[in-house]
Amino acid sequence: MAITMYQADRNFVSPANDAALYSAILNNTSGVLANRGNNFALTIDGLVVSIDTGQAVIGGRLIEITALESVTVPANSSGSICLVVDLTKTNTVTGNAGDTTYSVAVNQVYTSAVIGSLTQDDLNDGGFIYELPLASFVSTATSVTLTNTTGYLNDTGWISVSLKAGAIFGSNGYAQYRVRNGHVFIEFYNINPYKATNQNQAFTIPSAFAPSKNLNYFAMVSNSNGGTTGMHARLGTIANTGLIYFNYDGTYNNEYGSGQLDYPLDK
Template sequence: MAITMYQSDRNVVSPTNDASLYSGLVSDTNGTLRRGSQFSISVNGLTVTVGTGQAVIQGRLVEIIQSETLTLPANSSGTIAIAVDLTKENDVSGTAGTPTYQVEVNQAYLVAVTGKLTQDDLNNGGFLYELPIASFTSTTTSATTAVIKSVFNDTGWKDMPLADGAVFNQKSNKYARYRVLNGMCTIVFDGIDLTRSTGQSDLFKLPKEIIPNITDFQAMLFQINNFDDNNTNVYPATAVLDTKHIYTRWNSNVFGKGSFTHASGTIIYPVG
């Protein structure tokens, strides 16, 4: 037969089938879980010690049960990653189905990458996926590291880059942040002066990781509030997203009634 069902009576679910299912259930996302020390990093010379933790990589649950060490290359910079490498073979001992059966997993390991990370689609014929957990810079005898936040389905709050010419209004609250949680991006902001940005309307530059998950970016519209000089009148505006930036579009004939030195609001949209 050309059709099968893996979760059927007497059938066998292979690791490949299992990983494909879990990956699909989490929208093919990857990242670390809030388990153990969340892969805490310490450095001694060129030796890095990575603490306990768990990560979901292409639908596979990878865990550091006890701290692991890794030697970094000297005079280099790059990324510390957890690799899932299907070209490797695992070692087995004992008899399957008995307490003596054991598997030594060689398909998951730590690696220092000095070039571009390899991130194949393991569920569609790929063989290697490297999940970054820290960056590093080394000299001949020592190294420094910086943790890369890749919490599964949650980036945490990050600073949102303003568009060229856009600045914060010094007389008001000043913040612009974004967060991606479960495939949805939320941008919150207040006190942005648009008068010197392109068209007096550009709000933000769009980081690659939060490009909207649509084909017609101009159709992605969300309500924000824009205040005039005195912060007394509220004029409704729409936030429009394209592949590079976010800008405002006035919803009524109010342009010119104020210099719009104070933009604030919330934008929510799907990414990925």
């Protein structure tokens, strides 16, 4: 027969079959699972970057670091600290399948400092290598600077961010963001970008959740100025650095009572 069902009685399900299913369930996206271990927290000692415990899914394959992993970054370079799935490698088997002494050394996943552009093949359609960045780096002869770039596959919950100096009115202004299923949600309350830097800056979210290119948008906001209230569309920009700012509107003086916006995570 030319048709089969892998999840059938007595049938054999290979790792590739299993991964293809999970990848489809996750909309063929790869990323870090939030609140697993220490979320791959990164620490630096000279040119050595240590990666703490955590879990990620790459091409439908569950990856886990259970103890600190270390990567040595080349001096005077730039690139990304990555989790790498490399299906060109062969895993090492000890013992016989079914025996209590049977074990597998998985060589097809490792950590690496990748220089230049990343390889991100479709592992479920003939590809072999996928490099998932946890952070970008720039190194000197003796030290490393990291910028986190990882995105989460599941829900981070609401996370508060600080408003720019002066960008608040009233006594309870705030801004917060949330990443859920590859989508970024942002909401704010009682902000006044007109009183902040360049009369337009509001707040900044982590660059890992910023769009890959500057994104212009209209946010529906509830404005209040001298007794004038109502819902209005306001043009703003989410920079690829994570900075969020609004175009100044003299009519309402940019006093924003509340607002929400959202966009798909594209990196």
